[in-house]
Amino acid sequence: MTGLSGEVDAVLDGFQRAIRVEPNFDACPVRGVLDRIGDKWSTLMVLTLALRPHRFGELKRAIPDISQRMLTQTLRDLQRDGYVARRVFPTTPPAVEYSLTDLGRSLMTPLSGLVDWAVRTRGAVEAARVAFDRENV
């Protein structure tokens, strides 16, 4: 047995069944969802928008090392998947407000579990990295 809780086993079973059932592995819809979440900028952006709605420029300042190009593109992708809502105020200069939808907010529960895990394990990960780099010159 795996030593994991029953809940985890159930999810694993579901995962295994999902990829078995899906003849085209690449088209697995769970992968489609996970790939978006797994994107370098997506989680960061969802986490930032969870604090409060942001305008385009605010997001750029909140995540200083993202390029405008990727900011635009990631926002579009999140919007397309229904996680983020885009509201345009036809003023000059233009104002655009991005906010999480209910679907986007529903991601916060599993995502915060992951962030929490990351915070708890980062020490172990850092130690593992140092050990690995020491052994592999």
Next chain:
Amino acid sequence: MTGLSGEVDAVLDGFQRAIRVEPNFDACPVRGVLDRIGDKWSTLMVLTLALRPHRFGELKRAIPDISQRMLTQTLRDLQRDGYVARRVFPTTPPAVEYSLTDLGRSLMTPLSGLVDWAVRTRGAVEAARVAFDRENV
């Protein structure tokens, strides 16, 4: 108020504090951990290794659309971070077994929460995509 549970709020607070404290945003250790998890292949590989240990070739067959190059590289990265253990049997032809470490297994709880969420929401995401594509010609 955000409408989220207190637990999520607490994690968000932690996240916000973490990025505030970190002067070099790019070096935030949580991001380092999340970036690895967020990798296109990492989650898939962890999920596969959670089923049972796999040899290199088995992994390649289990995840048919990964290139050898990325398979090697992702496994190295996961090993470096201490999620995966690599065991070499000095036979010919060589045999190498990859398995999850305790640290790697500890990821299964939050990760399965995410997979579960992906399974539950994929219908809504698919609908959002169709609606978006219809509106944007």
Next chain:
DNA sequence: AGCTCTAGTCTCGAATTGAGACTGCGTCCA
């Protein structure tokens, strides 16, 4: 001698990303 098997590495063209210049258009200040 030649073929097979495994776990990689190497090379090269293709796709993705980053840095930053540029746009449109009203407002503010002179």
Next chain:
DNA sequence: TGGACGCAGTCTCAATTCGAGACTAGAGCT
């Protein structure tokens, strides 16, 4: 009246990353 500014992008080009597939070592099998 005209010049600079702010905002939310788009466009271009260079750098980085990725995928596909050829190639390697060394023992066993025929």
